[in-house]
Amino acid sequence: MEVAKIENVTRVYKNGKIETNALSGVNLTIENGEFTSLVGPSGSGKTTLLQLIGCLDQPTTGKIFINGKDVSTLNKSARADIRRGTIGFIFQFFALIPTLNAYENIEMPLLLNGVKPDERRKTVTLLLEEVGLSDRANNRPDQMSGGQQQRVAIARAFATHPSIILADEPTANLDTANGEQVMELMTRLNKESGVTFVFATHDPRVIKYARRVITLRDGLIVDD
Amino acid sequence: MTQLFRMAFRDLLRNRRRSFLSSLALAIGVALLMLMFAFVNGEMTGAMNSTIRLQSGHLQIRAETYDENKSSLKWSDLVENPDQIVQKISSLPPVIAATPRLFVSGIIASKDITAGVRVIGIDPTSKANEPYRLGLLEGQFLTLDDRDGILIGQPLAKKLDLKTGDSINVSVNTSNGDVSEQSFIVRGIYSTQTYGFDRVSVFMALPKAQTISGTENHASIIFILLNDNAQTDSVKNAIQAPGYKIVTWTEMNDLIIQTENFANSYINMFAFIILAITATVITNTLIMAVFERTREIGILSAIGMKASRIMGMFLMESSLLTIGGLVMGIIMGLLMVAWFNGHGFYIGNMGISGMLIQDTIYPNLTLTDTIRVSVISFVISLLAGMYPAVIAARMEPVEALHGGK
Ligand SMILES: Nc1ncnc2c1ncn2[C@@H]1O[C@H](COP(=O)(O)OP(=O)(O)OP(=O)(O)O)[C@@H](O)[C@H]1O
Ligand SMILES: [Mg+2]
Numbered sequence: 001m002e003v004a005k006i007e008n009v010t011r012v013y014k015n016g017k018i019e020t021n022a023l024s025g026v027n028l029t030i031e032n033g034e035f036t037s038l039v040g041p042s043g044s045g046k047t048t049l050l051q052l053i054g055c056l057d058q059p060t061t062g063k064i065f066i067n068g069k070d071v072s073t074l075n076k077s078a079r080a081d082i083r084r085g086t087i088g089f090i091f092q093f094f095a096l097i098p099t100l101n102a103y104e105n106i107e108m109p110l111l112l113n114g115v116k117p118d119e120r121r122k123t124v125t126l127l128l129e130e131v132g133l134s135d136r137a138n139n140r141p142d143q144m145s146g147g148q149q150q151r152v153a154i155a156r157a158f159a160t161h162p163s164i165i166l167a168d169e170p171t172a173n174l175d176t177a178n179g180e181q182v183m184e185l186m187t188r189l190n191k192e193s194g195v196t197f198v199f200a201t202h203d204p205r206v207i208k209y210a211r212r213v214i215t216l217r218d219g220l221i222v223d224d
Numbered sequence: 225m226t227q228l229f230r231m232a233f234r235d236l237l238r239n240r241r242r243s244f245l246s247s248l249a250l251a252i253g254v255a256l257l258m259l260m261f262a263f264v265n266g267e268m269t270g271a272m273n274s275t276i277r278l279q280s281g282h283l284q285i286r287a288e289t290y291d292e293n294k295s296s297l298k299w300s301d302l303v304e305n306p307d308q309i310v311q312k313i314s315s316l317p318p319v320i321a322a323t324p325r326l327f328v329s330g331i332i333a334s335k336d337i338t339a340g341v342r343v344i345g346i347d348p349t350s351k352a353n354e355p356y357r358l359g360l361l362e363g364q365f366l367t368l369d370d371r372d373g374i375l376i377g378q379p380l381a382k383k384l385d386l387k388t389g390d391s392i393n394v395s396v397n398t399s400n401g402d403v404s405e406q407s408f409i410v411r412g413i414y415s416t417q418t419y420g421f422d423r424v425s426v427f428m429a430l431p432k433a434q435t436i437s438g439t440e441n442h443a444s445i446i447f448i449l450l451n452d453n454a455q456t457d458s459v460k461n462a463i464q465a466p467g468y469k470i471v472t473w474t475e476m477n478d479l480i481i482q483t484e485n486f487a488n489s490y491i492n493m494f495a496f497i498i499l500a501i502t503a504t505v506i507t508n509t510l511i512m513a514v515f516e517r518t519r520e521i522g523i524l525s526a527i528g529m530k531a532s533r534i535m536g537m538f539l540m541e542s543s544l545l546t547i548g549g550l551v552m553g554i555i556m557g558l559l560m561v562a563w564f565n566g567h568g569f570y571i572g573n574m575g576i577s578g579m580l581i582q583d584t585i586y587p588n589l590t591l592t593d594t595i596r597v598s599v600i601s602f603v604i605s606l607l608a609g610m611y612p613a614v615i616a617a618r619m620e621p622v623e624a625l626h627g628g629k
Contacts, residue, residue, distance in 0.1 A: 056526060056621045076620075077530060084528020091625070095523045099234035104227070109527045111227050156527070 002068075003164045003196045004030040004053050009062030009072075010219075011048050022048040024219040025062070030164070030198060035190045037210030038200040044216040046200035047168055053198065054087050054166045055079040067163055084112050088157030090167035090199075094149035096141040102152045103128065103137040109160045127155040131185060147178030151185060158189055167199035171206050183209045228533070232541040235513065246509040247549035250605060253502040254553025255560055257495050257597045262561045262587030263569065264491055268484040269588055272477065277355050277449070278421050280476040282456050285309060285446040285468050292476075295329050295342075295444075297399040302326075302442035309446055309465055316462055318455040323350035324443035326433045330396035332376075332426065334384040341380070341426045343396055345433025345443070352449050356414050356427060363388035363412025370429045373411035377422030381413045388412055394426075399438040406436060417583050499601060502549075503608035510542055510612035521616055522624030535617035542609025546602055554598065561589045 011023040022045045030036060030053075038046045051057040052064055055071050056079075064072045071082055088109075089095070096105045106127055110120045128134045131151040141149050150170060157165045167186070171179035187209055190197050199206070207213060215223035236243040276282060286292075289301045303309070306324035313322040326345035331338050346353050348366040356375070357365045366373050374394065376386065386392065388410055395405040408428075415422055434440055450459060456472050463470055474481065514521070521534055568584035 051622055054526070056625075080525065080528050080530050082528075083526060087528075089526045091523075093519075095519070095526075095625075097231065097520055097523060099231055099238060104230070108227070108524075112528050112533075 001032045002029050003032050003034075003066070004028075004198075005063075005065040005068075006049075006053070007063045007065075009049075009052060009059045009064060011045075011052060011057070012060045021219050023052075023059075026216075026219070026221055028214065028221060028224075030196060032163075032196055033190070033194045034196050034198070034212055035187065035210060036196075036198045036212040036214060037207050038198060038214050038216060039202070039207055040216035040222075042202075045219040046216055048219075049216070050166045050168050050198065050200055053164070054089060055082045084109065085160070086163040088160070088162040088165035088195075090150070090153050090157050090165065090170045092169040092172045094141065094146060094153055094173070096149055096152060096156075098141050101138050101140050102133055102144065102148075105141070105152055106155045106159055109156060113160055115160075123159060127159060130189075131155045145178070146174055147181060150174060150178070150182050154182065154185055154189070158193075158195065161193065161195065164196040164198065167197065169201055169203075170199055171201065171203055176205065179203070179206065228537045228540050229544075232537055232544055235517070235541060236544055239513070242509060242512070243545060243548075246505050247545050247552060249505040250502045250546065250549030250601065251553035251556055253498045254550060254597060254601050255556035257498060257601070258554070258557030258589060258594060259560050259564070259587060260491050260494065261593040261597060262589035263564075263585055264484075264487045265590060265593065266588035267585045268480065268487065270585060271483075272473075272480050274416070274418050274421075275477055275480060276453075276473050278416055278418060280473050281352070281447040282450040282453065282473050283448040283460055283463070284471050284476065285313075285448070285463070285465050286444070286471065288467070288469055290444065290469075295327050295397075297328065297397060297437055297439055299399065299439070299442055302439060302444060303446060303468060305441055306443040306446050309468075313446070313448060313463055316459060318450045318452065318459055320449045320451060321350050321352035322446055322448045323347050323352045324430060325445055325447050326430060326437070326439060326442070327444045328396045328433060328437045328439075330394055332380075332384070333393040333395075334386055334390065337384050339380060339383060340424070341376075342424050343394070343426055343428055343433060343437075345428050345430040345437075347430050352447055353427075355416055359414040359416045361413045361415055363410065366411060366427060366429050368429050368431065370411070371432055372406075372408050373429070374408040375412050375414055375427035376410060377425055378413055378415040379419060379423040380426070381410075386410050386413070394436075396437050398436075402438075404436055404438070419583060495597070495600070499604045502601070503604050506542060506545060506605050506608040507611055509545070510538060510609055511615065513541065514538060514612045514616045517616075518619065518624050521619050522621050522626075525619070525621035525624060531617040534619075535613040538613035538616050539606070539609055542606060542613070546605035546609070549605070550598055550601060553601070554594065557594075557597075558589075561587045 006026055006028040009023055009026045013020040013022055040046055052059055059072050063070055066082060066086060103124055106124045107120055110123060128137055131154060133148060133151060136144060136148060171182055183206055186197055189195060201207060214221055285303060287301050287303055310322045310324060313319055328343040330341055330343050332341050348368055361378060366375055390410045391407055394408050395403050398404050460470050460472060524534060564587045568586055570584050
């Protein structure tokens with residue numbers, strides 16, 4: 001089963017009169033259970049591609065299918081629905097809600113999906129254990145290290161058992177030890193639950209975890 | 225919902241001082257409005273009550289041809305043998321007092337100074353004259369058989385430099401158009417704390433006033449005081465006085481009612497200005513909150529929070545600010561009203577003619593006004609929160625995620 005299918009996708013950014021071709025015709029299929037790395041020099045279009053797969057953005061031309069559904073022309077609200085149910089995000093900056101503690105951050109997507117309180121509690125407790133932060137449940141983001149925050153973010157992305165988790169340079173702001181911990185956690189989740197991961201990175205130590213490596217250059221896939 | 229509430233609440237806490245200051249802005253607005261409404265209400269009910277008590281009563285019985293602006297003493301313009309009617313009316317339950325009064329215009333003179341006055345002939349035994357008796361500053365009240373005593377107000381006493389026991393010369397118009405003159409003794413000096421009244425009104429026993437003005441057994445009006453303003457119409461219908469007309473306090477005090485309406489529209493405008501300022505402060509605070517949290521909005525949107533819910537989060541924040549401000553404002557307002565109720569607000573002689581305004585106003589805060597101020601401020605503050613909430617909801621997730629970096 002393919003989780004995501006990208007057909008002839010281009011993305012042109014317009015800034016006044018300047019046009020940037022961030023993606024210039026990308027074809028790509030991502031199968032269920034993949035653990036795939038997007039690599040390429042800065043500006044090659046990795047982030048752009050992840051945002052398109054993640055329904056945060058829309059392609060200029062071409063089509064994107066998520067679980068077989070064409071999402072390239074959906075409106076803002078329909079895209080929010082897709083994101084909520086089927087996509088998890090991990091960002092380079094540890095994108096947690098500053099006013100919520102670790103527990104509440106992980107609980108957020110479950111709340112948005114209307115999961116019942118009992119089940120929420122079970123899921124969040126289990127996830128905290130899974131990422132090794134049971135003792136940090138009540139800590140707010142500013143009371144945790146970068147590595148800890150990123151692990152909370154992973155737990156949050158995983159909480160709703162999405163079809164695909166997209167991570168944009170998840171280790172770029174972490175030291176080697178923390179970076180490895182994060183990558184090992186992602187690998188384990190992928191192996192244990194079969195959730196699909198696609199992550200963009202520059203870091204050779206991260207690339208070695210990937211089972212598939214897609215290389216982008218100037219908005220085109222040059223190696224797969 | 226609880227999560228939205230929690231996030232909104234914690235965000236307000238995160239910016240404690242800013243949140244407090246914008247709530248305070250609303251609170252001050254609300255408190256000022258409450259005080260303003262209370263003062264206008266207090267002044268107006270005060271003016272109405274003094275006018276009813278001192279001047280108009282709740283009802284007056286007059287001759288058909290009586291004109292209160294002309295003070296004619298022609299017998300046909302007066303009420304004949306008022307005692308008969310008075311007795312009948314006094315037996316009606318809501319009536320505190322019914323008493324004849326005679327108004328005679330005159331001039332009093334002491335040494336070289338003269339002053340125009342309105343002589344009021346009263347029955348000193350009637351309860352209706354209690355306010356004057358209680359307002360006595362020195363000397364004694366009149367008695368029904370007093371043939372040369374007169375009671376004057378404090379401003380007049382000051383102007384003519386008079387004390388109890390002094391002699392003065394009084395000239396009055398008479399029924400047949402002449403002027404009659406006689407010497408009187410100042411029995412006492414009164415004050416009703418109402419400059420406009422005290423300055424011109426002097427009292428004489430009714431029989432003496434009738435004699436000196438040649439009106440014999442006539443009175444200008446029958447003055448009727450009731451337990452309660454609301455009973456006016458039912459008493460009016462119960463009174464039988466063929467050949468005479470009965471006028472109510474609302475008809476007689478048109479000016480006060482008009483002034484009150486005018487004052488109300490005036491303070492409504494003022495209220496609008498105050499609330500517009502408060503709304504600006506709230507809008508500003510929330511716009512700052514929205515821009516500070518751009519990235520957070522991006523994250524929430526990325527994990528699938530709908531625009532409507534993001535809007536809800538910021539509306540929740542403005543509601544919390546508003547409720548906080550309202551509670552503070554109502555408490556402040558109540559304290560201020562309570563303080564002025566204890567101390568009064570001295571305005572002195574406002575110099576408004578045609579209206580009896582006491583020299584000290586006591587605020588009178590009604591529940592209706594409190595609710596009105598609260599509801600209006602709440603609605604306006606929520607409207608003020610709409611714009612920032614819409615800004616938040618309109619943000620594109622990608623841009624929001626980058627915006628906060
Ligand atoms: N919002 C935007 N407006 C205009 N141009 C943009 C925008 N976002 C990205 N670009 C341009 O599109 C191209 C691809 O950018 P993208 O962020 O996808 O690269 P990347 O591979 O993620 O780079 P990096 O490794 O530095 O993160 C770049 O030339 C970039 O300057
Ligand atoms: Mg990038």
